[in-house]
Amino acid sequence: MKSISVNDLAALAPEVPIIDVREAEEYNEANVPGTRNLPLSRLSHSLGDIPIGRAVYVMCASGGRSVRATAHLVEQGYDAVNVLGGITEWYRNGHPVSYGPVLYRRGSD
Structure with missing residues (x-):
């Protein structure tokens, strides 16, 4: 399984699609x-909502669910990469986090 550190992902964001597999309340x-x-x-x-043809x-939250989700996506033919440490590690490394409810997010593919 391919994985990436939060620091390496931060260098790619926001140009790459990032999927958060936590429950809506957590998100x-x-x-x-x-x-x-x-x-x-x-x-x-929700597989139809995931971009095809790119990673x-x-x-x-910390990497457990994303490992399972990444493995499932790879089995379905997606080029999926696990983010090591999840949003917890992202926050610890000083990367931006939004707080509060997200009511509607348009075009966040």
Whole structure:
């Protein structure tokens, strides 16, 4: 499984698609700007929302769910990359985080 550190991902963002697989309540509490929330519990039903033909970066709170989601996406033929340490590591390394509910995010592919 391909993985990337939060610092290496920060150097690529916001030009790359980042999927956050935490549940909506967690995502609304704090999220990485520009990410798209596709909870792991509904990921199989959301495959049509994932860009095809380019790498997608998968994160969660600390890395457990993103490993499962990345493995599932790779099995489905996606070029998925696990984000090591998730949003927790992202925050610890000083990268931007948005707080509060996200009511509607347009064009965040």
